[in-house]
Amino acid sequence: MNIEESSQRLISRMKKGTVYMLAIILILSSAYEIYMVYMADYEDEWGFLDETYSAVIKIIMAEFILFDPKKNVLRAIGFYAMSIGLSRVINSLSILSQQSTFSLVTGLILLAMGINLIYSSYNYLKDTTRGRNGMLLSACVLSAMQVITLLLYYQGYRTAGSVLIDDIVPSVIMLVQYIVLLLILDTEEIRYSTLLEKTSTRVESVTSTNMLLKGYAIDRADALVIRHAFDDRSSWSPVSDGGPVEAEKRIRISDGRIKSNMILQKWYGSDKIYVTMVNDDSGTIMLGNRFSVTQIVPETDDDGSFSNIRLFDGGRMLMQIAVSKENDTKAEGASI
Amino acid sequence: MKRSEMLTILLGLVIAGAGLYFMFRGVSGDKGYNTGEAVSHLIMLFGGTFIALLLRKDIRYSTIAAVLIIGISSMASNIYYIFFSDDQIAILFADIYIIFSVVMIYYGVALLFHTSASSVKALVCLGILAATEFVPTLFKLYSGNDFMPFINTNMDKLAYGIVHLTVVIILSRKEMLLEGPKKRLDRNSKALYNGRCTPSGCFIDVHDLDSLLDDSGEGWITYDNGPIECERTISLYETDLGLRLQKWKGDDRKHIAVCVYGADSYTIPLAFPIEHIVMDNEDRSKVGKIRFYGDEGVFMDILVKDYDEQPKGYIETIRMKYLKKE
Numbered sequence: 001m002n003i004e005e006s007s008q009r010l011i012s013r014m015k016k017g018t019v020y021m022l023a024i025i026l027i028l029s030s031a032y033e034i035y036m037v038y039m040a041d042y043e044d045e046w047g048f049l050d051e052t053y054s055a056v057i058k059i060i061m062a063e064f065i066l067f068d069p070k071k072n073v074l075r076a077i078g079f080y081a082m083s084i085g086l087s088r089v090i091n092s093l094s095i096l097s098q099q100s101t102f103s104l105v106t107g108l109i110l111l112a113m114g115i116n117l118i119y120s121s122y123n124y125l126k127d128t129t130r131g132r133n134g135m136l137l138s139a140c141v142l143s144a145m146q147v148i149t150l151l152l153y154y155q156g157y158r159t160a161g162s163v164l165i166d167d168i169v170p171s172v173i174m175l176v177q178y179i180v181l182l183l184i185l186d187t188e189e190i191r192y193s194t195l196l197e198k199t200s201t202r203v204e205s206v207t208s209t210n211m212l213l214k215g216y217a218i219d220r221a222d223a224l225v226i227r228h229a230f231d232d233r234s235s236w237s238p239v240s241d242g243g244p245v246e247a248e249k250r251i252r253i254s255d256g257r258i259k260s261n262m263i264l265q266k267w268y269g270s271d272k273i274y275v276t277m278v279n280d281d282s283g284t285i286m287l288g289n290r291f292s293v294t295q296i297v298p299e300t301d302d303d304g305s306f307s308n309i310r311l312f313d314g315g316r317m318l319m320q321i322a323v324s325k326e327n328d329t330k331a332e333g334a335s336i
Numbered sequence: 337m338k339r340s341e342m343l344t345i346l347l348g349l350v351i352a353g354a355g356l357y358f359m360f361r362g363v364s365g366d367k368g369y370n371t372g373e374a375v376s377h378l379i380m381l382f383g384g385t386f387i388a389l390l391l392r393k394d395i396r397y398s399t400i401a402a403v404l405i406i407g408i409s410s411m412a413s414n415i416y417y418i419f420f421s422d423d424q425i426a427i428l429f430a431d432i433y434i435i436f437s438v439v440m441i442y443y444g445v446a447l448l449f450h451t452s453a454s455s456v457k458a459l460v461c462l463g464i465l466a467a468t469e470f471v472p473t474l475f476k477l478y479s480g481n482d483f484m485p486f487i488n489t490n491m492d493k494l495a496y497g498i499v500h501l502t503v504v505i506i507l508s509r510k511e512m513l514l515e516g517p518k519k520r521l522d523r524n525s526k527a528l529y530n531g532r533c534t535p536s537g538c539f540i541d542v543h544d545l546d547s548l549l550d551d552s553g554e555g556w557i558t559y560d561n562g563p564i565e566c567e568r569t570i571s572l573y574e575t576d577l578g579l580r581l582q583k584w585k586g587d588d589r590k591h592i593a594v595c596v597y598g599a600d601s602y603t604i605p606l607a608f609p610i611e612h613i614v615m616d617n618e619d620r621s622k623v624g625k626i627r628f629y630g631d632e633g634v635f636m637d638i639l640v641k642d643y644d645e646q647p648k649g650y651i652e653t654i655r656m657k658y659l660k661k662e
Contacts, residue, residue, distance in 0.1 A: 069647040096478075104478060125649065199521050202529040209533050241614040243629045265633060274633025283536035285637040286577070286594050287605050292633055 018184060019076040023065040025180060026083055029173050030058035036170065050094035054087035077184055078124030081135055084177060085117030088142065109145070113138040132185060132194055139181045146175040205279035208260035210289045215255035217324040222251045223309055226321070227298050229264060229273050236266070244268055250281055253321060275311075291318055340511040344392040347402055347506045352384025354499040355409075361492060370420075376413035379405055396447075399507055399514055403444035403458045406503065410437040410465065432468050436461045447514065454516030455507060462504050469497030530576050530596055531605045538575035539639035545620050548581060549613065551590070571597060573643060580604075592628055592636070608634045615640075 033055035040051070061083035065076045092110035095103050116138045120131030149171045157163040184190065207213065218226075225235055229249075236247040249264045261281040265274045273296075277289040294313050298306040307325070311318045359377040362369035383405035391398040410433050417423070417430035440461040446452035473490050477483065487494065506512060515523070546552045547570060558566045567582040578597030583590060593607035608630030615623045628636045 064650070068650070069653065070649050071647075075649070099478070099480070104475070195518060195522050199525040202525040202533075205533045206528050241627065243612045243614045243627065243635075245629075245635070265635075267633060270633075272633070276633070276635070279533050280536035283637075284534055284538050284639045285536070285635075286534040287532055288534075290633060 015073050018073050019065060019071055022076045022080045022180070022184075023062040025177060026058040026062035026065070026080065029177060030055040030062070032169070032173055033058070036166075039166075050091050053090050057086045057090075058083045073184070073187075074124050074190070077181070077190070078121045081117045081121035081124065081181060084142075084181065085114045085121060085138075088114030088117065106145075109141065113141050132190060136182065136185050139178045139185065143175060143178040143182065146171050146178065150175070204258050208258050209277055209279045209287075212253060212260065212319055212321060213255065216253050216258075216260065217255070217322040218251060218253050220304075220323055223298075223306070223321070223323045224303055225249055225251065226264070226309055226311075227296060227303065227306075229266075229293070229296055233266060236264070239265075272313075293318065338511075340395055341392050343506050343509055343512050344395065344398045345388045347398060347503065347512075348384045348386070348388025348392070350384070350499060350502050350506070351402060351405060352381050352388065354495070355380025355382075355384060357495065358492070370416045372416035373413045376409040376411075379409040379412065383409070395512055396514060399455050399458075399512065400444050400447045402503060402507065403440055403447070403455070403462070406462065406465075406500070407437045407441035407444060410434075411441070429468065429472075433465060436464050436468075440465075453514065453520070455514040456516060459504050459507055462500050462507075466497045466500035466504065469493045469500065473497075526576070531603065534577065534594075535575050537639070538572050538577070539641040540570060540572055540579070540626075541643040542621065542623065542640050543643070544570045545623060545626070545640060548579075548626070549620075551583070569597065572638075573641075573646075580607075584609075594636075606634075606636070 033051050037051045037055070061079045064079045065071075068075055068079070088110050092107045092114055095110060096107035116131075116134050120135040120138070123131045124135075150168065153163050153168055153171070233247050233249070236249040239245040239248050244267045246266045246268050248266075251262045251264065253260045253262060259279075261278050263276040263278065263281060263285070265276070267274060272292040272294055274292050275290070276285070278285050278287075292313055293311045295311075297310045297312065299308045299310075300306045306323065308320050308322050310320045355377045359374070359381065362373055362377065383401065387398050387401050387405075391401055414430040414433040414437070417426045418434070421427055421430070440458055443452060443455075443458035443461065447455060447458070473486075473493055476490075477486060513519075540548070547555075547568060555568045556566045557568065563584050565583045565585045567580055570579040570581060572578050576596055577594055580593040580595060581590060582593060587609065589609040589611070591607060591609045593604045595602040595604045608628075610628050611631055612629040614627045614629070616625045617623045623640045626638050626640055628638075630636075
């Protein structure tokens with residue numbers, strides 16, 4: 001297993017772990033809220049409803065995360081943010097029920113942030129990250145409000161000399177929930193689903209399908225496969241599916257980051273080599289850059305030293321592919 | 337009638353209706369009706385009618401007209417208070433309205449002369465105007481005023497707020513929103529991608545295999561004109577593309593064409609007559625991949641999956657169960 005495969009496996013495990021972590025955080029925080037409901041003596045009806053509904057919503061959303069048939073990080077964040085958004089909206093109604101200017105300001109901020117979280121989370125449930133900035137803003141504002149609350153408790157502790165743990169713990173739990181959301185929103189997975197990243201990926205796919213740019217190169221072993229495509233196809237895979245293809249070979253051209261895939265085919269009854277270039281050759285292959293090759297010319301006749309290879313179709317030159325010097329250098333180093 | 341045309345007519349009617357309503361309130365009310373307000377309401381009445389009748393087919397110019405009409409009429413109705421009113425609160429609010437009206441007019445003109453591409457900033461100004469009308473009213477209600485008498489005395493402000501909010505809602509619909517560079521980049525890169533590449537995970541439903549292989553199934557459309565005898569479209573999932581299966585007059589082979597699914601206008605980036613079809617399993621219900629061969633090196637690999645068994649979200653699962661029962 002190479003480094004790329006190992007890192008892919010590790011990332012995949014971490015993604016699965018993130019989904020379960022979000023569900024666990026929701027379950028733990030709702031368990032604490034139920035405990036608070038059980039222990040507290042509420043003076044107003046809203047306070048009781050606030051905690052109870054918040055806990056119920058979080059448990060329901062945690063179940064949605066755990067039993068989601070399309071389980072993935074985006075949808076898990078959607079459910080997670082929706083639970084926080086809904087609980088903030090209920091919380092804001094509870095605060096607005098206390099008629100004062102301070103309650104009005106705090107309640108309206110919470111209401112706006114809660115609605116924004118619900119709206120953004122709905123987009124995440126559709127597997128898009130539209131509204132990531134809005135969600136980041138909400139999570140930042142809500143975190144800041146919790147930090148201010150904790151600082152106020154600290155001021156109270158400095159002046160009064162004591163503070164009730166039951167007052168601090170809900171704020172700490174809330175803060176942890178917001179920070180988890182903020183941290184996950186800043187991960188590669190989420191950033192890669194943003195509009196700009198999606199656009200970049202699409203343009204890169206079009207580029208890698210249709211063009212070879214500066215920096216693209218193939219290994220010498222692959223270069224030799226192309227070089228001898230007309231006289232030695234021993235390394236090619238024979239195709240015996242009853243169709244017109246006699247043998248096929250897939251070669252990857254890369255600049256270290258972006259990859260272009262070249263599918264070479266030898267058809268029965270044809271002297272040409274047919275080439276299909278695609279951005280990904282692992283599943284469905286439909287649209288791509290297709291051309292036939294009648295002549296392949298390396299830079300020099302020495303198989304061990306040519307630095308590029310040229311493909312021709314009749315009297316037309318199609319492309320030049322550079323040969324990577326990396327493996328050559330390694331081989332030289334080994335021989336010394 | 338197109339949805340965008342309907343929305344534009346609605347936009348014009350809302351603005352014109354509001355102008356007519358405020359004129360009626362001004363003339364019939366006992367608060368007095370100043371020249372600035374009369375001009376403002378006339379602008380709304382004629383401007384709204386102009387949009388509904390003459391600009392209904394042009395989203396861009398109807399948006400610009402709506403922004404300019406609301407901006408100019410809001411300025412006209414509030415400028416009176418700055419010069420002639422003694423009520424400090426009224427002057428303060430008139431200042432706010434005029435500042436945002438000026439900014440809105442600026443964005444309207446910027447759209448007109450192409451120095452701005454997106455209508456979002458103008459809509460934000462309009463939203464702030466609506467909020468300026470709603471928030472103080474709601475705050476007074478929150479502070480304990482009786483609901484009905486208070487609503488009656490603040491009817492005009494609430495009506496303005498509702499009109500501005502309605503205009504924001506109409507202009508922010510997908511069909512009406514003037515796209516900024518980001519949205520255009522997204523749309524064009526998607527179109528470019530769909531014309532040049534295929535996502536490797538896209539697939540056809542296993543239930544569509546019979547159509548592909550035996551010409552069976554519903555949905556074949558017959559053409560009298562042109563070289564194509566009949567064709568049917570097959571969905572490709574997890575992509576915007578679809579397959580057009582065609583039979584040409586005087587040709588025994590089936591032709592396959594790739595194009596954007598469900599579009600009225602499209603180009604075909606790949607089309608060929610099918611010479612061979614190869615599947616990775618003889619049992620059609622177990623096929624995982626199908627390969628179509630054309631001539632001269634053209635081939636196409638397509639994954640085959642059972643759409644019903646693909647993981648779906650909760651709502652989609654419920655919808656599918658409901659549809660199956662139907």
